[in-house]
Amino acid sequence: MRRDDGVFRELIDDYLVECLPLAERVADGFVELERRRREGASEDGLLASLQGMLHTVKGNSAMMGLAPAQELAHALEDLSALLGRDGAPESEGGGAALLVAGGGLLVEQVRAAAEGGDPGRTAEFVAQVHAFAARTSEPTVPLGRRGGERRSAPETRPEGAANVVRVDFRRLDAMLEVLGEGLIEHSAVVEAFRRVARRGGAGEEIGDLDRAIVAMEKTMKRLEAVVMETRLLPISTVFGRFPRQLRDIAHSQRKRVRLVVSGGETSLDKAVLDRLGEPLLHLLNNAVVHGIEDPDERLRAGKPEEGTLELSAASQSGRVIIHLTDDGRGLDETKILAEAESLGLDVRSADPARIRALIFLPGFSTAAQVSQLAGRGVGLDVVAGSIRGLGGTIEVESRPGRGVTFVLDLPLTLAVVRSLIVEVDRERYAVPISQVAETVRTEPEAMRQINGRGVTLWRGDLIPVSDGGALLGTGGRPAAPRRFFVVISSGGRRRGVLVDRLMGHQDVVVKGLDRTLGRPEMVSGTTILGDGRVACILDAARILEREVPA
Amino acid sequence: MPNSFLVVDDSKLVHRMYRLIFSRGNLAGSTVYHANDGREGYSMLAAHPELSLVLLDLNMPQINGLELLIRRQAERLHLHVPIVLVTTETTAGDELRGRAAGAWDYLRKPFQPSDVESLVARVLAASPAASA
Numbered sequence: 279m280r281r282d283d284g285v286f287r288e289l290i291d292d293y294l295v296e297c298l299p300l301a302e303r304v305a306d307g308f309v310e311l312e313r314r315r316r317e318g319a320s321e322d323g324l325l326a327s328l329q330g331m332l333h334t335v336k337g338n339s340a341m342m343g344l345a346p347a348q349e350l351a352h353a354l355e356d357l358s359a360l361l362g363r364d365g366a367p368e369s370e371g372g373g374a375a376l377l378v379a380g381g382g383l384l385v386e387q388v389r390a391a392a393e394g395g396d397p398g399r400t401a402e403f404v405a406q407v408h409a410f411a412a413r414t415s416e417p418t419v420p421l422g423r424r425g426g427e428r429r430s431a432p433e434t435r436p437e438g439a440a441n442v443v444r445v446d447f448r449r450l451d452a453m454l455e456v457l458g459e460g461l462i463e464h465s466a467v468v469e470a471f472r473r474v475a476r477r478g479g480a481g482e483e484i485g486d487l488d489r490a491i492v493a494m495e496k497t498m499k500r501l502e503a504v505v506m507e508t509r510l511l512p513i514s515t516v517f518g519r520f521p522r523q524l525r526d527i528a529h530s531q532r533k534r535v536r537l538v539v540s541g542g543e544t545s546l547d548k549a550v551l552d553r554l555g556e557p558l559l560h561l562l563n564n565a566v567v568h569g570i571e572d573p574d575e576r577l578r579a580g581k582p583e584e585g586t587l588e589l590s591a592a593s594q595s596g597r598v599i600i601h602l603t604d605d606g607r608g609l610d611e612t613k614i615l616a617e618a619e620s621l622g623l624d625v626r627s628a629d630p631a632r633i634r635a636l637i638f639l640p641g642f643s644t645a646a647q648v649s650q651l652a653g654r655g656v657g658l659d660v661v662a663g664s665i666r667g668l669g670g671t672i673e674v675e676s677r678p679g680r681g682v683t684f685v686l687d688l689p690l691t692l693a694v695v696r697s698l699i700v701e702v703d704r705e706r707y708a709v710p711i712s713q714v715a716e717t718v719r720t721e722p723e724a725m726r727q728i729n730g731r732g733v734t735l736w737r738g739d740l741i742p743v744s745d746g747g748a749l750l751g752t753g754g755r756p757a758a759p760r761r762f763f764v765v766i767s768s769g770g771r772r773r774g775v776l777v778d779r780l781m782g783h784q785d786v787v788v789k790g791l792d793r794t795l796g797r798p799e800m801v802s803g804t805t806i807l808g809d810g811r812v813a814c815i816l817d818a819a820r821i822l823e824r825e826v827p828a
Numbered sequence: 829m830p831n832s833f834l835v836v837d838d839s840k841l842v843h844r845m846y847r848l849i850f851s852r853g854n855l856a857g858s859t860v861y862h863a864n865d866g867r868e869g870y871s872m873l874a875a876h877p878e879l880s881l882v883l884l885d886l887n888m889p890q891i892n893g894l895e896l897l898i899r900r901q902a903e904r905l906h907l908h909v910p911i912v913l914v915t916t917e918t919t920a921g922d923e924l925r926g927r928a929a930g931a932w933d934y935l936r937k938p939f940q941p942s943d944v945e946s947l948v949a950r951v952l953a954a955s956p957a958a959s960a
Contacts, residue, residue, distance in 0.1 A: 285941055289844050296841045333887050337916050338841050340938035 286342055290392050293342050300331045301388040302519075304354070305381030307331075309522045312374040325362045329355060335388065346395030347387040353404045354380045360411060376410055379403070382522070447548060450509050454693050457505045458787040461694075464498050465808030467491065502785075506547065506691055513591045513598070514542030516555045520562060520589070527566045534573055534584040535566055541591035546598055547691035550668055554688070557664040561602050561684055562587065564658065569606030569682055579679070581605065596696065597712070600686040609634060609676035629739075632771065634674050638662035666819045669695060669710060669802075671768060687712065695788055697815065699781035699807065700764060702746035703753050706813040708786045708805055713818035715765040715772060717780055722759055734774055736765060743774035749821070750800070768819040775821075788815060799824070831952070832859035832878060836869035836893070837885040837914070846883070849941045855948065866891025870899065879909045881951050883935065883944075886915040886926075897929040910951050914939075 307328040314321055336351035354377065361373045380403055387395045471491055475484055517539050528535040546554070570576075570585035577583055588603040611633060618625045618636050625633060640659040665672045670688035689695060689712070697708035698717065718736070725734050725743060732743040743763060747753040760776035767773075786805040802817035835846045843862050850858045861876065863869035866888055873882060886893035893913050900911070910932035918926070923934060935947060 285848065286845055289841060289848070292841045292844050296839060330887070330889055333916070334839055337887070337937050338839055340916065341842065341845060343938070 284343070289342070293338060293344075293391060294388070297335050297338050297347075297388050297391075298385070300335050301381075301385045304328050304331050304335070305378075305385050306518060306522055308374070308377040308381040309525060312378055313521075315374050325358055329358050329362070332358065335384065339388070339391075342391070344387075344391050344395055346397045346400040347384065347391060350380065350384050350387055350400045350403060353400075353407045354384065357407050357410070360414070373410060373414070376406060378522075378525075380407075382526075445508075447509075450505075450548075453505055454509070457502060458693065458789070461498060461502065461785070461787050462806045462808075464494065466810055468495070469808040469810075502694070506693075509547045509549070509691070510545035511548050511551055512542060513544045513546055513551065513554075513600075514539075516551055516558065517542050517589060517591075519555070520559070523559065524562055524566065524587070527563055531566055532572065533566060533570050535570055536584055536586055537562075538586060538588045539590070540588075544591040544593050544598055545690075546688065547693070549692050550688060550690070553664060553668055557661040558589075558600075558602070560658075560661050562589075565602065565604040565606065565682070569604040569608075571607055593690070596690060598688045598690060600688065601683055602686075603681060603683040605681040608678040608681055609637070609674070611676070611678070631673070634676060635771070637674065638672065666768070666817075668692065669712065671712060693788060694785050695815070697784060697786045698764065699784055699786075699813065700746070700762075700777040701779040701781060702750060702760075702777045703756065705750070705752055706781065706807060706811060707750070708784070708813050708815045709764060709766060709818065710815065711783065713766050713768055713816075715767040717762055717764050718774070720759065720761055720763055720776065732774075734763075736772075736774065739772075741765065741772045741774055743776065746775050746777045749775060766816075766818040766821065768822050771822040773822055786813075786815065830857050830859055831880040831948070832861065832876065833948075834861045834863065834869065834872050834876065834879050834882045836863040836866070836872075836882065836888075836896070838865055838888045839885075840864075842885070849944050852941060853945060855941075855945060865889075866893070866896045870896055870905075873900070873909065874905055877906050877909070879906070880955075881948060882909060882911040883914055884911050886913050886918075894926060894929060897926065897931055901930045908955075910955065912947065912951075 307324060311321065311324055311328070313319075314324070332351050332355045336348055336355065339345075339348035339351060357373065357377060357380065361377065383399060383403055387400065390396060468491060471487060475488070520539070521537050524535060524537050565587055566585075570587075571579065571581075573583040576585065586605050588601070590601045592599055611630075614633060614636055615625060618633075623636070625636070638658050638661075640657075662672050665686055665688070668688060669692060670686055672687075673685045675683045675685065689710075695708075695710045697710050698714050700707050700709060716736075725732055727733070732745075733740050734743050745756070746760065747756055756776075756778070760778050762778075762780050763774040763776045764780075765772055765774050784807075786807075788803045789805055800817055800821045801814040802820075803815040805813055805815060807813050833850065835843065837843060837846075843864075846860065846862070849855060850860045861872050861879075863872050867890070869882075869884065870891075873879070884893045884896060893915075897911060897913070900906070907930070911930065912933050912935050913926050913931045914935045914937060915922075916937045918934060926934065932951070933947070935943065
């Protein structure tokens with residue numbers, strides 16, 4: 279026992295920060311390599327760059343005394359060398375698949391480093407590599423001895439890597455919070471200025487002040503944009519994991535599926551991105567398990583044996599739209615209707631969009647929904663909840679027999695949300711405009727009562743209407759009729775909410791709710807408006823889930 | 829004058845380890861320069877003729893340790909500064925090539941603080957007393 283054994287143990291976090299991403303890149307790289315070899319595509323120095331990363335993981339694991347990861351990385355280096363030679367034994371020997379398996383194992387071993395890793399599984403894998411080498415009889419490669427040099431491979435380093443700094447994300451959060459305060463205070467200045475200006479008689483200086491405030495507003499907006507930009511990451515950081523995970527799922531389901539990804543460079547706030555991976559993965563799982571048919575069924579349906587999943591992202595007027603399309607069975611609307619009726623839901627008057635949106639309800643499962651993979655209690659209702667929690671929306675389109683498309687509409691950021699400000703009984707509320715279908719001037723004759731519930735005709739549909747005061751708890755019957763109603767929509771459902779005043783659109787800084795308040799029913803956050811008053815940010819999805827008497 | 833060292837490695841973890849190593853025992857108080865790649869390493873060597881020792885990782889992308897040594901030899905840069913190649917394993921042939929290019933010795937990874945301490949002791953004992 280050397281006297282300074284274990285002296286590096288305190289560096290375990292640094293080890294993980296460095297080696298876990300490397301291991302993941304190696305694992306993903308091996309999946310990509312397997313695909314390229316299968317399709318006969320050019321490999322472009324991929325293997326060489328992966329070998330470099332393996333070498334680093336091996337060296338670092340060795341320095342940390344982490345033998346399982348070290349020996350595994352070493353075995354993968356040897357195997358890569360075998361497969362990298364000219365005239366190397368190809369995938370028929372299973373070499374590329376063995377690399378893929380090893381890559382996945384390496385990620386696990388590195389991840390488990392704090393607990394010491396799993397020597398047994400490394401030993402197993404090393405044995406497999408030896409067996410492979412023996413089978414493909416390469417007597418000239420003495421496994422276990424490697425040249426120390428790394429050939430200068432054209433490693434794909436990102437452009438301008440020298441210009442990159444690493445910043446703890448919490449610092450960016452802090453920056454955003456201060457910016458938020460600044461925006462709120464700016465609004466206060468604007469409000470105060472307006473009050474002064476309205477009073478008149480302030481002289482010529484008012485013009486200077488006006489110009490200064492306009493200039494400041496422009497600068498604040500630019501500052502907002504710049505701060506938001508520091509938090510943006512390309513969506514490929516989330517998409518990137520999927521090919522490997524999809525391969526595993528498809529394999530276990532004995533289906534053949536390929537994933538086509540586009541728009542990876544589309545950027546999103548890191549806070550949104552961090553919470554997007556899980557729901558997307560569940561949707562992918564779902565598509566493979568329930569959407570894509572097994573190879574025989576597909577052939578019988580005249581489809582290619584291999585199913586295709588298309589995942590794309592694009593930004594569109596301040597939002598990011600994600601499409602996930604499969605060419606599988608599509609939704610069985612008859613089954614959905616039957617299930618809905620058996621649950622006691624009234625769907626007679628529902629339009630097709632509303633019917634399809636039923637699949638996002640909790641407890642809703644057609645026979646096809648339940649599976650152990652997409653299961654463990656995680657269904658589409660949880661996915662929908664996660665997406666809505668991000669301030670996004672999710673909808674589904676279906677082509678029976680031909681497939682399904684999920685459309686996710688997400689905000690670029692969680693921190694600021696463009697909202698419609700409304701006033702009800704002297705209280706102000708912010709409604710995110712993604713949830714506002716329309717604002718309409720009320721015509722009392724157009725309001726009706728059916729079964730004691732208010733309804734009105736809107737764009738050819740009969741939609742329920744609630745009094746804003748009754749809904750939000752500020753009062754029952756208003757003194758004067760409310761002059762407008764706002765049609766809020768989410769998940770295919772809509773409702774009109776009667777309000778007193780519409781106060782325009784505003785970028786509203788979202789402040790969270792203190793946990794001691796519990797989880798209020800219809801409010802997703804709060805903000806401070808320009809006049810210093812607190813306004814609640816309404817959550818249309820939760821509101822629409824409630825049945826409220828008018 | 830405390831001894832000064834240059835460590836060249838593309839792994840941030842290894843640099844943290846060097847920091848630990850050079851802050852303990854009889855290496856405490858040393859001045860240590862850190863370079864993250866071959867190019868930076870070469871500039872730092874050029875800027876510091878007073879270095880007692882350079883610990884140079886062999887396996888780096890773009891410019892590896894051996895290439896750096898070869899360039900130094902060709903340009904006759906600070907040939908009095910001992911450079912030790914750090915590597916996970918080498919063959920006899922690799923070692924010959926390294927020494928021919930001017931490597932003073934090899935340090936095997938994984939290494940412990942005591943390995944670096946003994947190496948430094950050997951280097952200091954072997955070199956003529958440095959003049960400030």
